[in-house]
Amino acid sequence: MKSIKSFFKRYWGVLRRPSVHYSLGALTLGGFIAGIIFWGGFNTALEATNTEAFCISCHEMEDNVYMEIKDTIHYSNRSGVRATCPDCHVPHKWTDKIARKMQASKEVWGTIFGTINTREKFLDKRRELAEHEWARLKANDSLECRNCHDFGFMDFTRQGKRASEFHSTALANGEATCIDCHKGIAHKLPDMRGVPGW
Amino acid sequence: MKFRLLPLTLLAVFGLAIAAETNYPLDAPAPDGRRPGGTITQEFTPPKLHDEENKDIRRERNYPEQPPTIPHSIRGYHVDKNANKCLSCHSRANSARAQAPMISITHYTDRDHQTLAAVAPRRYFCTQCHVPQHDVKPLVENRFKNIDELLYRETSPSTSGN
Numbered sequence: 001m002k003s004i005k006s007f008f009k010r011y012w013g014v015l016r017r018p019s020v021h022y023s024l025g026a027l028t029l030g031g032f033i034a035g036i037i038f039w040g041g042f043n044t045a046l047e048a049t050n051t052e053a054f055c056i057s058c059h060e061m062e063d064n065v066y067m068e069i070k071d072t073i074h075y076s077n078r079s080g081v082r083a084t085c086p087d088c089h090v091p092h093k094w095t096d097k098i099a100r101k102m103q104a105s106k107e108v109w110g111t112i113f114g115t116i117n118t119r120e121k122f123l124d125k126r127r128e129l130a131e132h133e134w135a136r137l138k139a140n141d142s143l144e145c146r147n148c149h150d151f152g153f154m155d156f157t158r159q160g161k162r163a164s165e166f167h168s169t170a171l172a173n174g175e176a177t178c179i180d181c182h183k184g185i186a187h188k189l190p191d192m193r194g195v196p197g198w
Numbered sequence: 199m200k201f202r203l204l205p206l207t208l209l210a211v212f213g214l215a216i217a218a219e220t221n222y223p224l225d226a227p228a229p230d231g232r233r234p235g236g237t238i239t240q241e242f243t244p245p246k247l248h249d250e251e252n253k254d255i256r257r258e259r260n261y262p263e264q265p266p267t268i269p270h271s272i273r274g275y276h277v278d279k280n281a282n283k284c285l286s287c288h289s290r291a292n293s294a295r296a297q298a299p300m301i302s303i304t305h306y307t308d309r310d311h312q313t314l315a316a317v318a319p320r321r322y323f324c325t326q327c328h329v330p331q332h333d334v335k336p337l338v339e340n341r342f343k344n345i346d347e348l349l350y351r352e353t354s355p356s357t358s359g360n
Contacts, residue, residue, distance in 0.1 A: 072274060161254035162270060162296075185274060189281040197295075198286050 046101065052084040058111050061085075064122050068187045075186075088144045088186065089133070096140075127190035134179055142178035149178070250330040256299075257331070260344050265327035266299075272330055277323055284324045285317065 019027060048054060056062035066085075069075045074083045091097050109115075116122040116129075137144065151171065156164035170176040180197065183189065192198040225237045236242060250271040257267050275283035287296035305321040306314050343351075 160252045160270060165297075184276050184281065184283075188278075189276050191279075192281040197292065198281060 046097075049101070050086045050090055050097075052086070055085040060111060060116050060122065064116075064119065065187050072186050083148070083186070087147070091140070091143060092147055123190075130183075130190045134183065137179040138177060145178040145182070248332040248334050251333055260342060268328050268330040270330070272325075277325065282317075282322065282324070289317070 056066045090100050116125050154167060156168050159167065166181065225239050227237050250273065251269065252271040254270050256269055259266060277284060286292055287298040288301050290300055293300040301317065305317050308314055308318045309320060
């Protein structure tokens with residue numbers, strides 16, 4: 001204990017003392033360049049974990065949820081605009097993204113210890129996992145949906161009768177948010193017993 | 199030991215029999231039905247897919263017991279063990295909120311005529327009877343006449359005798 005204390009004390013001394021050998025310019029510039037490299041490296045690594053290829057590098061994701069999105073309009077459609085995993089599951093704003101990434105460390109734990117490493121385990125846990133996502137989207141007013149589907153630019157006259165009816169009432173006055181009605185649009189649903197509206 | 203060559207011999211005999219009998223056409227012409235022309239192995243360009251009609255206007259039924267056709271698109275609707283998207287609007291509890299027609303009371307009756315509290319399992323899979331429609335040319339001509347047209351023809355003096 002004492003040695004650790006003295007160790008830190010020594011380095012605290014080094015940090016506090018002005019530099020003897022290096023000029024202020026070299027230290028400032030060096031710090032600046034090192035900052036660019038480390039910050040850039042951090043963001044590059046972060047973005048690399050924010051791709052579909054990274055998500056489906058785990059078989060849990062590739063065999064279950066990725067197979068399911070392939071049939072849906074968010075994967076394949078007439079215009080070829082598609083959503084990848086992080087478009088819906090990771091917030092786009094930096095602070096929120098970091099917060100979500102820290103939460104996602106639980107998923108690393110899960111993949112190491114095989115929480116859902118079989119189809120059966122995945123199906124057993126699916127309701128819980130789905131509820132997490134519903135709660136997240138409910139709490140942030142379906143932010144990830146709205147990144148593409150902007151309410152301000154919705155043309156009700158181009159929507160179906162039922163769609164425009166609900167979008168111009170419940171959605172417009174904030175009574176409901178996207179996820180309240182649009183559950184299971186990109187993946188299969190869990191047992192929906194007891195879910196409001198089902 | 200004696201029969202070691204038997205399978206091989208049998209195979210050779212059958213092989214010869216099959217090889218000898220090639221006087222029938224292997225690539226027979228397909229019946230002219232939904233897929234007119236061509237032979238069985240020939241591949242055609244499939245007809246264009248059409249969008250489901252999505253007008254939300256109830257269609258006339260051809261006879262009273264006809265399951266009504268779905269007047270809207272049902273693309274991506276889940277109807278499986280876990281969830282039934284149709285019932286999220288058409289069930290008794292949800293029809294008021296969605297202003298959708300409630301499924302009829304017959305859907306709550308099981309095959310022993312017992313009325314249940316929820317949709318009977320035999321009526322759970324909606325698209326077994328109710329289907330969306332596409333605006334396409336029918337594959338075969340339909341000469342169905344509903345009962346009103348038949349009665350009209352019977353009683354109308356101008357067309358009697360037809």
